[in-house]
Amino acid sequence: MHGNSVPEPGTDSRVPDSYVYVTEEGVTRHYSDGSVEALAWEDVVEVRVxxxxxxxxxxVLLDRDGEGCVVPRSATDATFLARLRYLPDFDLDRLSSAMETANSGYVVVWRSPEPPSPLPDLEYD
Structure with a gap:
C-alpha cells in the first residue's frame, strides 16, 4: 500500500486525507495534519471492523494498550490482506463478511490466541 491515499468524503480527491503504508514490520498511517498512527505487526493483538x-x-489494528492504527477499506490492497494472514489463525473470510456488513459499531474479527506473556522477574545486584 505504498502511497495509497484516502480522500476525506466531500473533498477534492486530489488532496488526500491520509496515506497508509504497509511493510513487513508494520502499518503506518500519515494524516494530512501531520499526525501519524503506527503499529508493528508483532504488537497486533486485535483486529476490528x-x-x-x-x-x-x-x-482497526490494536496493541495490548489499546493503541493502534486505523486502515480505511479503500486503502487496503493485496499486500495488507496477505500480511493479515500471518496473524495466527486469522480468517480472511470473516474479515470479508464483517466489511460487507459493517455499520456504525465495531466487530472484533480477530484476537490474539496467545495471552500476554508476563514480564520476567529480574533481580538486580
Missing part, C-alpha cells in the same frame, strides 16, 4: 453508512469501512 466498523464504519458508518456514509463513510469508508475501517479496519
Amino acid at each position: 466498523g464504519g458508518a453508512d456514509d463513510a469508508d469501512v475501517l479496519i
